[in-house]
Amino acid sequence: MRKTIVAPSILSADFSKLGEEIANLRDAGCERIHVDVMDGQFVPNISFGAPVVKQVRKMFPDMIFDAHLMIIDPIKYVEDFAKIGCDIIIVHIESLSGGRECLEKIHSLGCKAGISIKPKTPAEAILPLVDLLDEVLVMSVEPGFGGQSYIEGSEQKIAEVRKILDENGKQDAIVSVDGGINDETGMLCKNAGCEVLVAGSWIFGATNREERLHLFD
Ligand code: DX5
Numbered sequence: 001m002r003k004t005i006v007a008p009s010i011l012s013a014d015f016s017k018l019g020e021e022i023a024n025l026r027d028a029g030c031e032r033i034h035v036d037v038m039d040g041q042f043v044p045n046i047s048f049g050a051p052v053v054k055q056v057r058k059m060f061p062d063m064i065f066d067a068h069l070m071i072i073d074p075i076k077y078v079e080d081f082a083k084i085g086c087d088i089i090i091v092h093i094e095s096l097s098g099g100r101e102c103l104e105k106i107h108s109l110g111c112k113a114g115i116s117i118k119p120k121t122p123a124e125a126i127l128p129l130v131d132l133l134d135e136v137l138v139m140s141v142e143p144g145f146g147g148q149s150y151i152e153g154s155e156q157k158i159a160e161v162r163k164i165l166d167e168n169g170k171q172d173a174i175v176s177v178d179g180g181i182n183d184e185t186g187m188l189c190k191n192a193g194c195e196v197l198v199a200g201s202w203i204f205g206a207t208n209r210e211e212r213l214h215l216f217d
């Protein structure tokens with residue numbers, strides 16, 4: 001079975017001490033930080049942009065940072081996120097420009113490219129892009145807010161995405177999941193072949209973050 005890690009979403013962090021929050025996760029053995037960028041158009045909420053990520057990224061050069069761009073026209077902004085040192089840039093297939101050109105641009109900037117699919121988007125939607133994918137982020141809630149409940153059955157889509165990647169020679173591409181992850185839903189996703197469990201409220205609300213970070217090791 002593939003290794004599964006938890007990637008905390010800083011959307012649930014205390015922004016008044018973001019550096020301390022990430023240091024605390026790093027000390028607990030966290031490898032990867034998930035950064036939720038929202039524009040108030042693609043999703044109803046506004047979060048933060050590249051200038052905020054830039055500050056914390058440079059404090060933690062050894063961690064993996066992924067930028068989950070929930071924005072309407074991502075191709076316009078991928079360069080900003082590459083320049084500030086994001087390792088993986090994930091764009092939505094349902095956005096205006098989250099297609100081949102955008103993924104190629106992400107690669108040309110030296111980053112890994114991922115596509116995210118919303119709960120109502122079928123797994124097969126990734127097929128036209130499959131050769132360009134380093135990662136597929138399956139949304140297990142409607143994007144826009146932290147703290148929502150996992151949509152039942154999302155693990156089936158994870159298994160379908162894993163199958164599509166494997167059948168298309170993309171065994172090295174990873175499947176991640178985002179939304180409503182906790183001990184139970186995380187295990188369902190891990191068993192379906194998911195390697196990265198994005199978790200916001202479950203990690204930041206924990207008394208023992210270290211235990212949760214390593215629950216699926
Ligand atoms: C939702 C974001 C998620 C969110 C997850 O639109 O993409 O990354 O922060 O939060 P939880 O784990 O609380 O559902």
Ligand code: ZN
Nearest residue numbers: 009036068178
């Ligand atoms: Zn996210």
